[in-house]
Amino acid sequence: MDKAIQITDLCKKYKNGRGIENVGFCVDRGEIFGFLGPNGAGKTTAMKIITGLIKADSGKAMINGYDVAEEYENAMKSVGTIIEAVAPFGYLTAYENMRLRARYYSNVTDERIDECLNMTGIYKFKNEKTKGFSLGMKQRLGISMAIVSNPSVLILDEPLNGLDVEGMVDMRKLICGMSEKYKTSFLISSHLIHDVELTCTKIGILYNGKMIDVDYTENVLKNYSSLENYYLSEVDING
Secondary structure, eight states: OOEEEEEEEEEEEOTTSOEEEEEEEEEETTOEEEEEOOTTSSHHHHHHHHTTSSOOSEEEEEETTEETTTSHHHHHTTEEEEOSSOOOOTTSBHHHHHHHHHTTSSSOOHHHHHHHHHHTTOGGGTTSBGGGOOHHHHHHHHHHHHHTTOOSEEEEESTTTTOOHHHHHHHHHHHHHHHHHHOOEEEEEESOHHHHHHHOSEEEEEETTEEEEEEEHHHHHHHSSSHHHHHHHHHHHHO
């Protein structure tokens, strides 16, 4: 099966002893991979390496067949990302922030910007300056900016952060819809187990910097009553 993301033996150690060790997994085309783990487990570190924001001590990250460290532009040209907090320019409107992001791509029209703002439920705030946006509104705008180029791969660090219940449902529908309709591949980190269970087709548990298990959600739910029970069982065994 076609691999959108292929991660092999990623290692990164910080001076405080934290980091990640021998992390490996793959995300197939159209798959929604849930990167599950507690705060501080190393999810963001791994995602920063995968998106080229920091260098690994060792290991390899491939996106669409390109080595991120060696062929960065080719690897990232079809990727949309949110890493850590969404921070739009507060003195610009939602539309102006989107237009600024669109400058990086050759094919983004005003119609596409409006479409993305509609998809994330924030179109009605298009002409408002973002300095007054709530955390959830900024998150919706961040997702709009991540999808504006119609990427084949989306790497989203805690994309449901700050969203209310309605917003979480909307984002789950958006993610599942893009996966099904466009075969968009997703790598999503979260500590919200229930939402991962409802959204992701494959799960990887990162704990204390190590990938302790990877399995399809369907298989997990055949053997456990919930993803939460599976997670707690794996963490208890490896804790």
